[in-house]
Structures are given as structure tokens and as C-alpha cells.
Amino acid sequence: MHQNPPASNTKPNTILVVDDDPDIRSLTRTFLEHEGYAVCTSGNADRAAHIFQTSAHIDLLVTDYSMPQRSGMDLALELKSIQPSLPVLIISGADIPAGQLIQMRTHGWNFLAKPFSLPQLLANVHAILQLPHLALR
Numbered sequence: 001m002h003q004n005p006p007a008s009n010t011k012p013n014t015i016l017v018v019d020d021d022p023d024i025r026s027l028t029r030t031f032l033e034h035e036g037y038a039v040c041t042s043g044n045a046d047r048a049a050h051i052f053q054t055s056a057h058i059d060l061l062v063t064d065y066s067m068p069q070r071s072g073m074d075l076a077l078e079l080k081s082i083q084p085s086l087p088v089l090i091i092s093g094a095d096i097p098a099g100q101l102i103q104m105r106t107h108g109w110n111f112l113a114k115p116f117s118l119p120q121l122l123a124n125v126h127a128i129l130q131l132p133h134l135a136l137r
Contacts, residue, residue: 014039015061017029024064024114025041031118045063045070045071046070049075049078053082058079059087060086063090065092066094073104088110089112090112091112092113092114
């Protein structure tokens with residue numbers, strides 16, 4: 001299901017993509033920018049938190065679950081404490097404990113397992129940004 005990107009006469013949604021894998025960051029950024037989104041990227045949670053705090057507005061956090069130093073969940077909790085309405089999409093190729101998945105859903109966050117296709121990513125991003133009050137289950 002392909003939906004149109006944001007209209008060109010409106011400000012594009014800004015997505016913060018955080019993943020310690022530079023190839024995934026680059027591919028995700030290129031794809032989302034091609035679809036009309038503004039994208040900031042970071043390879044670690046601390047830099048991502050700095051980007052978030054110094055940016056005018058972030059509309060969506062897409063973060064890897066497993067990263068060195070701090071997890072994507074820790075980052076999401078920190079950023080949500082600053083901007084409670086921030087939608088979150090956790091991505092991961094690792095097995096996530098059932099308790100962590102339940103916690104994500106309890107917070108209203110979305111989850112996408114790696115490897116995912118770019119259309120799957122886009123469908124999730126569109127759904128989250130168009131209906132931020134509804135979490136994908």
C-alpha cells in the first residue's frame with residue numbers, strides 16, 4: 001500500500017533515525033528523503049539525544065533496539081520524557097524478550113523486525129505519522 005508523501009507546500013515531517021549500522025542508517029535516510037521526509041540520523045543514543053534537543057521539532061523516532069552503550073528503548077524513554085507525544089518505531093534484528101515487546105506496546109510504540117523491506121518501513125512510517133494516536137500492533 002503506497003500513500004503519497006507529504007504535500008510539497010507543507011513542511012515535511014522530520015524523522016530521527018538512530019542505528020549503529022551505517023549502511024542501515026544511510027539506506028533508511030535515502031529512502032525516506034526520497035519519499036519527501038526530512039531525516040536526521042545518528043549512530044548512537046547520546047548523539048541522537050543531542051540532535052533531538054537541538055532540533056526545532058522531531059515528528060518520529062525510528063531507533064534500533066540494540067546499540068552499544070544505550071538501547072533504543074532507553075533513548076525512546078528519554079525523548080518521550082521531553083516530548084510525550086513523540087511517536088516511536090523500534091527496529092531490531094535481535095530476538096527481543098517478550099517482556100520488552102509488551103513494554104513497547106504498553107507505551108504505544110511500534111515495532112518492526114529486521115530484515116524489513118523498504119515498503120514495509122514506509123507503510124509503518126506513513127501509518128504512524130498519519131494516525132499518531134493509534135499504535136500498529
